[in-house]
Amino acid sequence: MSTLPIFPLELVVFPDTTYPLHIFEERYKAMIGLCLAEQTQFGIHLKSTGMLHPIGTVVDITLLRRYEDGRMDILVKGKYRHKISRINTNTTPYYLADSMVYEDREDEEVNVTALMECLDLYNRVVRAIPDLQARRYSLEDILEMTLMPSFIFATKSGLNVKQKQELLEMKSESKRIEMLTEILRVVVPKLEEHTLRERIVMSDGYLTSLK
Numbered sequence: 001m002s003t004l005p006i007f008p009l010e011l012v013v014f015p016d017t018t019y020p021l022h023i024f025e026e027r028y029k030a031m032i033g034l035c036l037a038e039q040t041q042f043g044i045h046l047k048s049t050g051m052l053h054p055i056g057t058v059v060d061i062t063l064l065r066r067y068e069d070g071r072m073d074i075l076v077k078g079k080y081r082h083k084i085s086r087i088n089t090n091t092t093p094y095y096l097a098d099s100m101v102y103e104d105r106e107d108e109e110v111n112v113t114a115l116m117e118c119l120d121l122y123n124r125v126v127r128a129i130p131d132l133q134a135r136r137y138s139l140e141d142i143l144e145m146t147l148m149p150s151f152i153f154a155t156k157s158g159l160n161v162k163q164k165q166e167l168l169e170m171k172s173e174s175k176r177i178e179m180l181t182e183i184l185r186v187v188v189p190k191l192e193e194h195t196l197r198e199r200i201v202m203s204d205g206y207l208t209s210l211k
Helices: 026-039 113-127 139-145 149-154 161-169 173-202
Strands: 002-009 018-022 042-048 054-064 072-088 095-101
Touching: 002 026, 018 026, 018 113, 026 042, 026 054, 026 072, 042 161, 054 161, 072 149, 113 139, 113 149, 113 173, 139 149, 149 161, 149 173, 161 173
Parallel strands: 002 042
Antiparallel strands: 002 095, 018 072, 042 054, 054 072, 072 095
16 A cells, blocks of 8 residues: 555546646645655546546656646656555645555456557547547557557547446446447547548549548
8 A cells, every 4th residue: 555646637647648737726736846845746536516536646757847837747657556445635735645656457358459449440530530639549659568458549539427436336347448449439430431521522523532
């Protein structure tokens, strides 16, 4: 068990992914300042409708930009999930929490066929929306990067925060892949249809120009 500062936000950060944050509240400037000085991590947890979800992601600060008035832009990278067991609000202006690592079940192997379908759907999202500025992956690429590719896919799959939190709390990579695949099977054809329609308009309907 460890004690970590907690940053409650209206967002979900996944392990193995990065996220930019703008720090402007005094208590969180103090928290981030301490993490930087001591080279320690902190936890990001979804806070919605007044509820702080106990399962969140421990993050490292990987980039920092300071402003003259003390504000900061930081880039964080998710390291692992943890679960809060007790919160202390008496000693610091921000939350400190006792927490334990939150891990997947150990007795599971991900079905490669299911993973490949989800990967293909994810790559189709990236292809359909160039503005995402996300990369496409081969199966080899994604397996070299992480043991939990569902979290990589989830960042660009159009999930709302409730769905993201549900995914974060799942203790099965197979179940996460299954959930994402079901969502993307609906989303991707609509994205591609919209993109194709826009491209047809841009090219005056000449399909030969779409090669």
